[in-house]
Amino acid sequence: MPPVFVHRITKYDPADRDERGRYTGTEDTVSDHGPVEAAYLAAVGSFAAAAGIDRLEIREPAVAAFVHFGAGPAADGHGLAGLFPPDLTGYHDGAEVSLPVALELVRVMLRDQGAWCRLEAEDTFTVHVGWDQYVYVGTARPFPEAVARTRELGLFAEPLPASPYAAEPEPAEPADDAFWARLRTDLATRRTALLEEGHVHNAARWHRLTPDGLDAVRALLTPRARLTVWPDLSPDVAAVLAGLPADGTVELVWETPDGTIRSAIVDDTEYRGLAAALTDARAARALPFHDDDRHPLHAATLPDEDGTLRARW
8 A cells, every 4th residue: 555644745825726726836846956855855854764664675776868857957967976886886776875865756756857766665655746846745644743843844745645647567478487488488489589678768779689698688678677679779770870750859779889788769850960970880670669669569568576576657
């Protein structure tokens, strides 16, 4: 059962809301990077301390990608520099972080720097950030002392039935032994395929699959990653570029001379420069950008070591 005592923590005085609940006051909708932001973090810390929480689990991590919806500009490294290495090792669904790191993640989200996630402690505590400096904290028990501390900090803790950003798990196929057996059978015929490892929302790592290398790739995958298998890249890069749709957006995947596989989202306004950019590419493939048009060979999500599928992609 998710936490049942939910509070919306904001700097917006409820007295400055109209009859539909919309804020009509003068507070800015971006972080001040100063005392108000610090008050938000202290308020979240107060709820966590009251709940006895000193570690939190990262859930549904995301980074900025083709479209950045934050009010502020996306930061280099998605705002995660200093918290995680450049390849984002340790920033994945199910990764556990200390409370100080969790509060820094809340800061990144308040600043709209590009990264977003939920932070949870099983069924006892959750915190996540919505639009316009709205922070939602959920606990398994009421903590009036944390509510009072939030008020002392100059913020408002308003009780809600639930967060509008509460997790909504969707059915997913587990990447279990049966999945890998099907993939191995497919590879016996295809010989090669392309694996998209979705380790966070809006980012992926790419792997070429072969019958002999399948187990080695499997051992390297990020916990709880979304796995999507596509036909292998085509060595006829010119034909791939010539076959791009006349308008619209695609995900272009290519192999560099050193064997690295990269991808980028491109639209028809960027096609003219692709031939020069991919002069040295060994192979390439254009994948549909919109989910409704994407039809992979296989798709599944990694379960935990006990076989339970806990990811909520």
